[in-house]
Amino acid sequence: MAAFQEIPVLDLSKARSPETKSDFLKDLLDALLTVGFLYIKNTGIPQETFDRVCEEGIKFFDLPEAEKLRIEMKQKPSFLGYSRLGNEITAHKADWREQLDLGTEHPARTAKDPLYYNLFGPLQWPSEQYLPEFKRVYQEYMEQMRQVSEFFTSLIAEALGMEAHAFDKFFDAHQQHKLKIIKYPDNGDGVGQGVGPHKDSMLSSYLLQASDHEGLQAQNTRGEWIDCPPIRGTLVVAVGQGLEALTGGVTQSTTHRVLSPPAGAGPRFSIPFFQGVSYDAEFESMDVPEHVRALRDQVLAQTNGRRDDVEFTFVKGRWKHLGEATLMNRIKSHPDVGERWYPDLLAQIREEQQQQQAAAAATTNNAKLSEKSMPDGGIAEVHPQQRQKQPQQAIEAH
Known part of the structure; x- marks a missing residue:
């Protein structure tokens, strides 16, 4: 089986019809096992809504700096609010973008709640003086996306051979969903880091490409970067590490990145x-049927077992709850927030990063010594999976 060379497009309306649902689920299962990235069209959200969401989002970046x-x-x-240009870190490099992070409304954390409940809020909205419709438009859109995402999650469960409501136990009344509005300025060469290689850290993500610019790319099992160009009326769905963790690795969480637009192309939104x-x-882990697990193992065997180069965030045994892992990832991505609100956890993260860098340097030095010790100038072969890679974090970004 060759590594994927394009991103599949699935028609969500087929999942709503008894005559076509089984074919849809087969296509969805193939996308989950082999790609982890897909477009969905006919989502049930009117194009007029998408257009209004894009319009209001783009206007945000024209607000006064103050x-x-x-x-x-x-x-x-x-970790909700505005981030300045170049203020977020991915793969140890600054992302050349500015953004606003929003989320669904929840009560504030109390003293008896775990620390990761800080992620619930408070939200920070732009003033209605400047954008009178902004808050209403985005609250309504997040509710619509909640419905779409919950329906799609039930389809994922069915595609994996489970009951449609198999994931319900992982949701509760305090469920948080997040949304970003992102601006990637053109930077001159079109190859800079809009956002570096990463995986999304939540269950799944649904990207509305708000301008006609290319730049979003997904990495296949050969390490090649495959373009995900904008297609009007679609959402790009990416499997998150939360879903990969809950399915025991059966679903594919795919590494992706965004390249900055070239000079003169204007900003990407x-x-x-x-x-x-x-x-x-x-x-x-979910009780995924054995025949589905076997299909995933077959895919891995046909791609030499290569997954990708990004650190898996939800390592079982390291964190008890998903909230703990999510909080640590946010601190990695936004060290300025960490310095102000979580200095001890930020210090812990930086110490771990120093240890990882030292281990990577030691592995590189050992490899060089091995090359020098080979007779006749030969070079010792090192399998790609044996190389020590500098891990990258899972974040939420497109």
């Missing part, structure tokens, strides 16, 4: 919605 900084992310411990699971959910 208004954007009034709701800067580091003002609150929730995107609006991803991130479906989460309960932050209190524990690390337990």
